[in-house]
Amino acid sequence: MKVLKMVRRLAMVLLVICAGLCLAVGVKGYRMYKGALAQTSLADKVDSIRAREDYTTFEELPPIYVEAVLSVEDHRFYSHPGIDPIAIGRAAFNDLKAMAFVEGGSTVTQQLAKNLYFSQEKELTRKVAEVFMAFDLEKNYSKEEILELYVNSIYFGNGYYSVAEASEGYFGKAPSEMTEYESTLLAGIPNAPSVYALTANPDLAAQRQRQVVDRMVTCGYYTEVQAQETLAAGM
Incomplete structure (x- = not known):
């Protein structure tokens, strides 16, 4: 009985520690996201891409190219809100199994957020900031606009x-x-x-x-x- 109580207490302690770490990473990620926006607004970033002489609109993309991109990069693109919980869960499982970052799970929207503001390094704080920025993109731009910006910046x-x-x-x-x-x-x-x-x-x-x-x-x-x-x- 004493052993069982000790195991429960240990589990609770570990749970609290994990929750604290997640909260800390979340706060740092949010601050990184807000700091990035404070330096350059999302609208200004988007305008800088659209100002390119060779900018390609969604209508100018061959439908088969769009389908090919979505098939390999984000096949639930039109149904998710900027992040794909299924892809994130799969990536987290594979990362834990390998004890390393082996799979990203990022959507097209998250990849665009990363290209606009953040580094390519696989780091948890940056991933959280990327999620907040992805939500901003989905709130302010249509799916077609997001995909259009993505192929013009990768x-x-x-x-x-x-x-x-x-x-x-x-x-x-x-x-x-x-x-x-x-x-x-x-x-x-x-x-x-x-x-x-x-x-x-x-x-x-x-x-x-x-x-x-x-x-x-x-x-x-x-x-x-x-x-x-x-x-x-x-x-």
């Missing part, structure tokens, strides 16, 4: 920092002119730009493209036949 390798730079640099054409093969190829690069850049590792980029197309089949954007036809177009 890195595609080889010095290309937008979908327009990447499509022009890799294929010699505007994003609206990309084929299904090119769209699915480009959609896979931002996951690891230095690895999948077409000028650096075309074979690895092709392997990543197959992963993208497979995800599109899983998500219902492609049939198996359509997937094979798209991949065959590059042979």
Whole structure:
């Protein structure tokens, strides 16, 4: 009986410690978020991206490119409020199992928040700040605007920092002119730009493209036949 009481007390102490740590990280993350906004407002950050000469609107993106991006980056994009609890839970489980940060679980909105304000380091305080900023983005901009800003601010390798730079640099054409093969190829690069850049590792980029197309089949954007036809177009 005494042992059971000791175990319960120990569990309560550990629970209180965990709650305290979570609260501390949450407060630090919130302060980081507020500090970032104090330096530059969200509207100013968005305006700076939209001011680019090669800015690509959502309407100019090939639908297949949008579907490819969402399949591999955030397939619940249109149904979540900025964060995806399912993806976060899966990532947390895999991180705990590996005792390291091996999976992010970030949505497109969170990735945009990170690109706008924060570093690429995997750090809990920054992740919390990123969540607060993601909620701000979802509150002030439509899903289409968020996705539009995302593809205009991510890195595609080889010095290309937008979908327009990447499509022009890799294929010699505007994003609206990309084929299904090119769209699915480009959609896979931002996951690891230095690895999948077409000028650096075309074979690895092709392997990543197959992963993208497979995800599109899983998500219902492609049939198996359509997937094979798209991949065959590059042979």
